[in-house]
Amino acid sequence: MNAPPPSSGAPAVPFSVLGLAPVVPVVVVEDAADAVPLARALVAGGLPAIEVTLRTPAAPDAIRAVAAEVPGAVVGAGTVLTPGQVTDAVAAGARFLVSPGCTDTLLAAMRAAGVPFLPGVSTASEVMALLERGVREMKFFPARAAGGTAYLKSLAGPLPQARFCPTGGIGPDTAPEYLALPNVGCVGGSWMLPEDAVAARDWDHVERLAREAAAL
Numbered sequence: 001m002n003a004p005p006p007s008s009g010a011p012a013v014p015f016s017v018l019g020l021a022p023v024v025p026v027v028v029v030e031d032a033a034d035a036v037p038l039a040r041a042l043v044a045g046g047l048p049a050i051e052v053t054l055r056t057p058a059a060p061d062a063i064r065a066v067a068a069e070v071p072g073a074v075v076g077a078g079t080v081l082t083p084g085q086v087t088d089a090v091a092a093g094a095r096f097l098v099s100p101g102c103t104d105t106l107l108a109a110m111r112a113a114g115v116p117f118l119p120g121v122s123t124a125s126e127v128m129a130l131l132e133r134g135v136r137e138m139k140f141f142p143a144r145a146a147g148g149t150a151y152l153k154s155l156a157g158p159l160p161q162a163r164f165c166p167t168g169g170i171g172p173d174t175a176p177e178y179l180a181l182p183n184v185g186c187v188g189g190s191w192m193l194p195e196d197a198v199a200a201r202d203w204d205h206v207e208r209l210a211r212e213a214a215a216l
């Protein structure tokens with residue numbers, strides 16, 4: 001795990017999102033009050049890099065709370081679609097940004113934000129467009145539906161300089177196959193946060209699943 005920058009008091013130093021942890025939990029927070037115990041369970045289980053998706057109204061408060069109250073967590077924002085969301089996420093304390101796809105407008109905003117980011121791609125042309133712009137680390141989304149490990153292996157031949165965080169449809173059964181690929185730095189997924197466990201606030205269960213994921 002490479003060292004992320006200090007969370008405050010220093011200018012942002014670029015670090016590799018792909019180097020934080022082999023598995024990045026993708027979190028959809030319905031109730032911001034759940035964010036801190038949920039993140040504590042993930043960190044205790046060995047998963048410090050946490051992507052909170054901006055899909056729910058609770059997300060900015062959740063990011064703010066985790067950034068302020070969970071030592072050891074490196075919280076980022078996912079489902080970042082607009083420049084406004086980039087600004088809001090970083091203001092809330094997001095230390096990295098993830099998007100399902102990429103546009104020129106979004107890329108410019110993410111570059112200007114001063115934190116590392118993973119724009120989403122699912123085709124060779126999209127990878128090439130980002131490489132042309134100097135971006136080498138990307139989210140491969142939706143990983144399973146877009147071709148899974150076979151597709152990533154095929155990209156590694158002509159485009160070995162691109163490295164990926166595949167996300168979407170990955171579970172503990174398939175994560176190791178992705179992690180074994182030379183162009184994969186980490187995988188994203190929500191399998192360690194089953195809906196019923198989160199609804200029941202069964203953080204011990206989440207911590208157990210996180211520990212299993214951290215050991216993959």
Ligand SMILES: O=C(O)C(=O)C[C@H](O)[C@H](O)COP(=O)(O)O
Pocket residue numbers: 026053078079080098099100141167168169170188189190191
């Ligand atoms: O909306 C986004 O930007 C996302 O991050 C989508 C996520 O990658 C998937 O929702 C996680 O995939 P699952 O592990 O299949 O749940």
